[in-house]
Amino acid sequence: MAKKPRRKCIHCREWFHPVRNEQVVCSFECASAVGKVQTAKNQADAMRAEKKRQREEEKEQRARQSERRQAVKPLSYFIKKAQQTFNEFIRYRDRHLPCISCSRHHEGQYHAGHFRTTGANPELRFNEDNCHRQCSPCNNHLSGNLIAYRPALIAKIGQERFDALMGPHELPKWKRDDYIRIRDEYRAKLRQLKQQEAA
Numbered sequence: 001m002a003k004k005p006r007r008k009c010i011h012c013r014e015w016f017h018p019v020r021n022e023q024v025v026c027s028f029e030c031a032s033a034v035g036k037v038q039t040a041k042n043q044a045d046a047m048r049a050e051k052k053r054q055r056e057e058e059k060e061q062r063a064r065q066s067e068r069r070q071a072v073k074p075l076s077y078f079i080k081k082a083q084q085t086f087n088e089f090i091r092y093r094d095r096h097l098p099c100i101s102c103s104r105h106h107e108g109q110y111h112a113g114h115f116r117t118t119g120a121n122p123e124l125r126f127n128e129d130n131c132h133r134q135c136s137p138c139n140n141h142l143s144g145n146l147i148a149y150r151p152a153l154i155a156k157i158g159q160e161r162f163d164a165l166m167g168p169h170e171l172p173k174w175k176r177d178d179y180i181r182i183r184d185e186y187r188a189k190l191r192q193l194k195q196q197e198a199a
Contacts, residue, residue: 010034078179085186086126087112092190094133100152101138101145109136115149116165123169126182129157130165 006015009026011034016026025031090112098105100113113134116124124130132153138145154162172178 075176075179078176078183082179082183082186083118083125085183085190086131089186089190089193090128090131091133092193093128097133099135099138100132100156101134101142101148103148103152104135106135110134111136111139113139113144113149115144115146115153117144121169123171124165126186127165129161132156 003017004019004021005017007018007024008014009016009030010024011030012026014026018024025034091110094100099110111134112131114121114124114131116130118125121130134144134149138148157165174182
């Protein structure tokens, strides 16, 4: 029987004449060395796969724990989170404007000041026409400085929208999912504003 064509050993790179078609090594020593490398590679692959499985399992477990923690949180927690995100959006939306009440630019702290308070008018808590950038002295020390706020608000949003704001509003029966939706909505709006500025 004719010799098979020469091949290079995949381990030592020496030329040899294979005995079988699938033979890729020249000797038992090379076969043993290749086997050890392959075994080590298989073990490393198995370890990587196991670590990946463990990471995914831990991730799922953390997600389940997070869901359980969210389930026991009171409604006030979700109201607070939605309000924080809304206020952050308002402050960023009006970032180049002065305080709505005193028309000053200063280095102090700015708030998202509601014209109609959230305590007396909870239905207007997330109304963008009702909330504007306001300096801390006006909002905290002058209780919103409403005497100066009113004409500035009318000048900003117009008489028609101001009248609509002052009119009657139905109190929505917001639930946990509504506050989560509002929070996510204003996070998206804030992200969009920041992207527009960066572009």
